[in-house]
Amino acid sequence: MTTRGRRPTVKEVAQRAGVSPMTVSRTLSGGVNVKPDVQQRVLAAVAELGYHRNENARSIRPGQSSGLIGVAITNIANPYYSTFALGVEEEAALTGRRILLGNTSEDSAREAALVGDFLGRRVDGLVVVPAGPATEHLTQSQKQGVPVVLASRRVEGLAADSVVLSDEDGAYRGAIALIDAGHTRIGYLGNTLAIFTGKRRHAGFVRALKERGIPVEPDLIAAEQQTVEQAREAARALLNMSNAPTAIFCANNRNSIGALKEINHQLKSGLKTVTEFPEVMSFDDFELAELSPVPISVVDHDPRELGRTAARLLLKRLDAGGESVAVQEVELPVSLRMHVQ
Amino acid sequence: MTTRGRRPTVKEVAQRAGVSPMTVSRTLSGGVNVKPDVQQRVLAAVAELGYHRNENARSIRPGQSSGLIGVAITNIANPYYSTFALGVEEEAALTGRRILLGNTSEDSAREAALVGDFLGRRVDGLVVVPAGPATEHLTQSQKQGVPVVLASRRVEGLAADSVVLSDEDGAYRGAIALIDAGHTRIGYLGNTLAIFTGKRRHAGFVRALKERGIPVEPDLIAAEQQTVEQAREAARALLNMSNAPTAIFCANNRNSIGALKEINHQLKSGLKTVTEFPEVMSFDDFELAELSPVPISVVDHDPRELGRTAARLLLKRLDAGGESVAVQEVELPVSLRMHVQ
DNA sequence: CTGTTAGCGCTTTCAA
DNA sequence: TTGAAAGCGCTAACAG
Numbered sequence: 001m002t003t004r005g006r007r008p009t010v011k012e013v014a015q016r017a018g019v020s021p022m023t024v025s026r027t028l029s030g031g032v033n034v035k036p037d038v039q040q041r042v043l044a045a046v047a048e049l050g051y052h053r054n055e056n057a058r059s060i061r062p063g064q065s066s067g068l069i070g071v072a073i074t075n076i077a078n079p080y081y082s083t084f085a086l087g088v089e090e091e092a093a094l095t096g097r098r099i100l101l102g103n104t105s106e107d108s109a110r111e112a113a114l115v116g117d118f119l120g121r122r123v124d125g126l127v128v129v130p131a132g133p134a135t136e137h138l139t140q141s142q143k144q145g146v147p148v149v150l151a152s153r154r155v156e157g158l159a160a161d162s163v164v165l166s167d168e169d170g171a172y173r174g175a176i177a178l179i180d181a182g183h184t185r186i187g188y189l190g191n192t193l194a195i196f197t198g199k200r201r202h203a204g205f206v207r208a209l210k211e212r213g214i215p216v217e218p219d220l221i222a223a224e225q226q227t228v229e230q231a232r233e234a235a236r237a238l239l240n241m242s243n244a245p246t247a248i249f250c251a252n253n254r255n256s257i258g259a260l261k262e263i264n265h266q267l268k269s270g271l272k273t274v275t276e277f278p279e280v281m282s283f284d285d286f287e288l289a290e291l292s293p294v295p296i297s298v299v300d301h302d303p304r305e306l307g308r309t310a311a312r313l314l315l316k317r318l319d320a321g322g323e324s325v326a327v328q329e330v331e332l333p334v335s336l337r338m339h340v341q
Numbered sequence: 342m343t344t345r346g347r348r349p350t351v352k353e354v355a356q357r358a359g360v361s362p363m364t365v366s367r368t369l370s371g372g373v374n375v376k377p378d379v380q381q382r383v384l385a386a387v388a389e390l391g392y393h394r395n396e397n398a399r400s401i402r403p404g405q406s407s408g409l410i411g412v413a414i415t416n417i418a419n420p421y422y423s424t425f426a427l428g429v430e431e432e433a434a435l436t437g438r439r440i441l442l443g444n445t446s447e448d449s450a451r452e453a454a455l456v457g458d459f460l461g462r463r464v465d466g467l468v469v470v471p472a473g474p475a476t477e478h479l480t481q482s483q484k485q486g487v488p489v490v491l492a493s494r495r496v497e498g499l500a501a502d503s504v505v506l507s508d509e510d511g512a513y514r515g516a517i518a519l520i521d522a523g524h525t526r527i528g529y530l531g532n533t534l535a536i537f538t539g540k541r542r543h544a545g546f547v548r549a550l551k552e553r554g555i556p557v558e559p560d561l562i563a564a565e566q567q568t569v570e571q572a573r574e575a576a577r578a579l580l581n582m583s584n585a586p587t588a589i590f591c592a593n594n595r596n597s598i599g600a601l602k603e604i605n606h607q608l609k610s611g612l613k614t615v616t617e618f619p620e621v622m623s624f625d626d627f628e629l630a631e632l633s634p635v636p637i638s639v640v641d642h643d644p645r646e647l648g649r650t651a652a653r654l655l656l657k658r659l660d661a662g663g664e665s666v667a668v669q670e671v672e673l674p675v676s677l678r679m680h681v682q
Numbered sequence: 683c684t685g686t687t688a689g690c691g692c693t694t695t696c697a698a
Numbered sequence: 699t700t701g702a703a704a705g706c707g708c709t710a711a712c713a714g
Contacts, residue, residue, distance in 0.1 A: 007463075007485045009707060020685050025709055033683055050481045052461040056397035056407060057707035060690045064709085066397060068441075068462075076430065077645070082423030089417065089444050098458060100409075101442040103430050117439060120393040121409075122348075140391045144348045228628075257628060264632055268682060287569075287598060291605055291632035304418070341609060350691060361701050366693055374699055398691035401706050405693085686713075691706105698701080 008049040016045040028053055059122055067097045069314065070118030070126045074106045080253055080284060080303050081129065084151065087307020088127050095315060097124065106226065108132035115141060125314045127307075130155045132194075147317045151310040153196035154329075161313040163306060163330040167197050167283075170299040170334035171204030174281045175249055177297060177336060179212050183247040186214075187238040187278065189231055189259055190223040190251030198223060201251040201283055220245055231258025239266060239277070247279045256282035260292055267293050283334075290340045301334040349390040357386040369394055400463055408438045410655065411459030411467045415447045421594055421625060421644050422470065425492065428648020429468055436656060438465065447567065449473035456482060466655045468648075471496045473535075488658045492651040494537035495670075502654040504647060504671040508538050508624075511640040511675035512545030515622045516590055518638060518677060520553050524588040527555075528579040528619065530572055530600055531564040531592030539564060542592040542624055561586055572599025580607060580618070588620045597623035601633055608634050624675075631681045642675040 010021040017024065019038060026034050027042040034042075045051070059066040069092050073081045089099050100123060102114040108131045115137040118126060125147045128138065135158045138148050142160065150162040178186055188205055191198040202223055209216050219241070222234035231254050238245055239262060250256035263277050274293060282289065283299040290296075313328055351362040358365065360379060367375050368383040375383075386392070400407040410433050414422045430440050441464060443455040449472045456478040459467060466488045469479065476499045479489050483501065491503040519527055529546055532539040543564055550557050560582070563575035572595055579586055580603060591597035604618050615634060623630065624640040631637075654669055 007460075007487075010709095011707080021707090022685060022709075023683090026684085029709085035683065038683085050485060052457055054401065054463060054707055055461045056463050057401045057690090058709080060395065060398045060401070060692085060707090061709060062690060064690085076427040077420070077424045079418070079420050079423070082420070082426075083418045085423075085442070086417040086444060089442065093443070096458075098441050098443060098462070100439050101426070101430065102434070102439060103427060116393055117437075119348075120396045121439070122395060122397050144391060146348075260629065260632060265682070286629075287627075288601065288629045288632060291601060291629060291634065293632065341606070351693095352691080362691090363693075363701060364699090367700090370693085376699065379699085395691055398706090399693080401691090401708085402693055403706060405706090684714085687711090689710095690708090693706095694704090696701105696703085698699105 007054075008051040009054070010051075013042065013045045013049055013051050016049065017041045065124045065318075066122040068118075068121060068123045069097050069099050069311070070115070070121075070123040071099045071101050072104050072111055072114050072118075072126065072128045073101070074104050074129050074131055076101070076103050078254070079286065083303040084129075084307040084310075087304040087309075088311045089307075090304075091308045091311035091315070099127075104129075104131045106131045108134045112137040119144065119146060124318055125149065127151055127310045127314060129153060130196075147314060149310045149314045149317075151306060155196070159327050161317060161328045161330075163309045163313060163332060164196070165301050165306070166331050166334050167200035168204035168207070170283055170301070170336075171201040171249070171251065172208045173204075173334075173336050174283060174297070174299045175205045175208030176212070177338065178247045178249065178279070178281055179208060179214065181247070181279070183245075183279070184214055185217075185243070185245040185247075186220065187245035187248040188221045188223065188251070189225060189234055189238070189248060189255040191226055191255070192224050198251065205249055205251075223251075225255055225258065228254050228258045228261065231255040232262045233258075235259040235262040236266075239263065245278050247281065250280060250282045250284075253282065253284035253286045256280065256284065256286065256289070256296075260296075264293055285337070285340075292340070295339050297336065297338045298340055299334050300337050301332060306332060348395075349392040350395070351392075354383065354386045354390055354392050357390065358382045406465045406659075407463040409441055409459075409462060409464045410438050410652070411441045411443070411456070411462075411464040413443050413445050413452055413455050413459075413467065413469045415445050415470050415472055417442070417444050419595070420627065424644040425470075425648040425651075428645040428650075429652045430648075431645075432649045432652030432656070445470075445472045447472045449475045453478040460485065460487060465659055466490065468492055468651045468655060470494060471537075488655060490651045490655045490658075492647060496537070500668050502658060502669045502671075504650045504654060504673060505537070506642050506647070507672050507675050508541035509545035509548070511624055511642070511677075512542040512590070512592065513549045514545075514675075514677050515624060515638070515640045516546045516549030517553070518679065519588045519590065519620070519622055520549060520555065522588070522620070524586075524620070525555055526558075526584070526586040526588070527561065528586035528589040529562045529564065529592070530566060530575055530579070530589060530596040532567055532596070533565050539592065546590055546592075564592075566596055566599065569595050569599045569602065572596040573603045574599075576600040576603040577607075580604065586619050588622065591621060591623045594623065594625035594627045597621065597625060597627065597630070597637075601637075605634055626678070626681075633681070636680050638677065638679045639681055640675050641678050642673060647673060 104111040225231040280296040285300040445452040566572040621637040
């Protein structure tokens with residue numbers, strides 16, 4: 001039995017198996033040039049002692065990697081990002097790598113601290129959903145040979161691989177669909193234009209309106225909501241306008257959910273009937289969207305695939321070693337699903 | 342400028358600052374016994390080079406810890422678990438620790454592999470939502486001085502700290518509430534009884550029925566659904582019975598969502614009216630529960646707090662060093678919220 | 683096929 | 699207040 005609190009080392013395994021540490025090391029690395037019966041003894045000793053090779057000690061040797069990928073996302077609790085993280089984890093696990101996960105809460109300073117910590121832990125690479133326009137910590141990572149892949153959002157002035165959604169196109173198509181359905185007064189609920197996705201989705205929305213000769217009324221645009229509660233308040237304001245919009249475009253799931261909560265609330269209070277509420281278009285699908293009391297359509301996409309793609313871009317660059325590879329900018333397609341049932 | 346692909350070491354920082362590596366080390370560890378002006382020079386060199394102390398090299402020295410916590414959960418994409426992970430991450434970050442996150446997909450073998458990998462990376466401790474009754478990998482971890490905290494589920498025969506919900510009590514109260522509302526035919530949708538929470542919630546449900554003299558009809562019990570799709574099928578079977586239940590108790594969010602999807606679907610198909618569908622009681626709150634077309638109540642709790650508590654239990658044990666501390670078994674309360682609006 | 687040597691980046695111990 | 703030496707666990711490179 002192993003003594004409590006002791007972690008066995010190669011030496012102990014070697015001793016127990018009656019070989020040198022090198023033979024243990026070789027056995028554990030595939031067993032080239034080790035006699036089968038000796039391997040057996042080594043593996044038996046490993047099992048008996050519950051030995052696990054110290055990956056940290058291993059990683060400090062030149063040419064060795066830590067097998068760690070640092071993942072910095074803005075909000076783990078948002079299903080969109082947690083599903084994204086799942087995608088990264090799965091793809092990383094395929095190569096035996098693990099993810100170090102950190103939450104930035106949309107705070108650039110926290111992101112920078114997190115990245116610094118990740119570098120200290122010698123991650124092989126980073127997958128980041130950038131919280132803001134800051135780039136220093138990311139370029140520093142790149143300079144030290146730790147590649148960075150941006151996901152969901154890009155940042156200006158940083159030459160890094162990235163995978164984002166077709167935000168502009170998706171928002172454009174969503175808005176066009178509403179216009180085609182006869183709407184001319186369309187509200188907009190989104191996150192701040194300072195954020196990559198917020199800006200692009202807003203741009204797509206505006207392009208659709210302009211193209212169809214519909215004026216963009218500032219009163220109908222609310223683009224500062226990051227939480228469901230904020231979104232709900234903004235939705236309330238839109239719904240309570242004397243000349244309320246007949247449709248609302250929600251630029252992300254937080255805003256869609258806030259809008260539905262408010263619509264549901266007002267509906268249950270009984271002041272208006274269903275037909276008096278606007279139709280909803282949501283950029284982001286979400287669980288139970290089909291329960292919406294008003295017709296709802298979604299600009300759908302696959303956050304898990306977004307995560308997988310981010311990981312793949314990173315792994316590809318890692319495989320290339322230090323060789324310079326052209327920066328990859330991937331844009332994943334979105335699909336319009338009308339009137340989710 | 343740092344050369345691409347080079348990570349600076351203490352030596353380089355020392356050279357640049359004109360001191361020995363030890364002085365750099367001391368400065369970075371708080372600066373005791375280093376003259377202020379020397380510290381300035383060191384820190385300047387650190388900043389110029391973008392130096393990050395190699396935590397892996399650091400951790401191999403005796404008495405040093407990696408500052409890593411291994412977190413193994415069964416399904417990152419489930420909001421319940423991702424919110425749980427957020428709680429762990431937050432609490433860990435307070436002590437400067439990071440989490441290594443792995444998904445087990447309810448697979449014990451994968452969990453064992455994950456734990457082995459975590460041990461190899463010299464985690465300070467583990468937070469595990471156990472996928473099954475297997476304990477070998479967990480006792481091995483404990484034997485090597487790496488404490489384990491179980492969350493959401495316990496496993497028999499393992500003396501480890503744990504934090505779980507008041508499953509039995511919550512299910513009991515939920516069922517009693519349905520009975521008090523006049524229901525005598527109550528369906529049950531849950532995950533398998535082989536899982537800790539499944540067994541306990543089912544037990545609470547059954548206890549309520551028995552206590553009130555209501556027979557437990559096997560036909561009304563479906564307890565094998567792990568996914569929303571499976572839950573939806575099981576719900577369909579219940580709804581389509583000639584003598585369908587007037588209420589359904591759903592033992593977790595996957596089952597609640599599956600049930601609501603099916604109810605919504607049948608409702609929109611127009612074969613029955615709203616009042617012909619059963620009322621729903623959901624163990625687990627979830628986003629947009631209030632949009633349910635039928636009355637819904639929830640057995641509510643706080644997965645983030647569950648994560649925080651798990652992390653706190655672990656940190657407390659780590660603080661105690663190797664000293665033996667009594668095993669802590671925490672049970673977090675749940676609250677009944679009737680007729681969510 | 684196996685073992686010895688040396689050294690990765692860091693910090694504890696001891697000496698100055 | 700500073701530095702030199704030694705060694706943590708591991709594995710390339712070189713013997714044998």
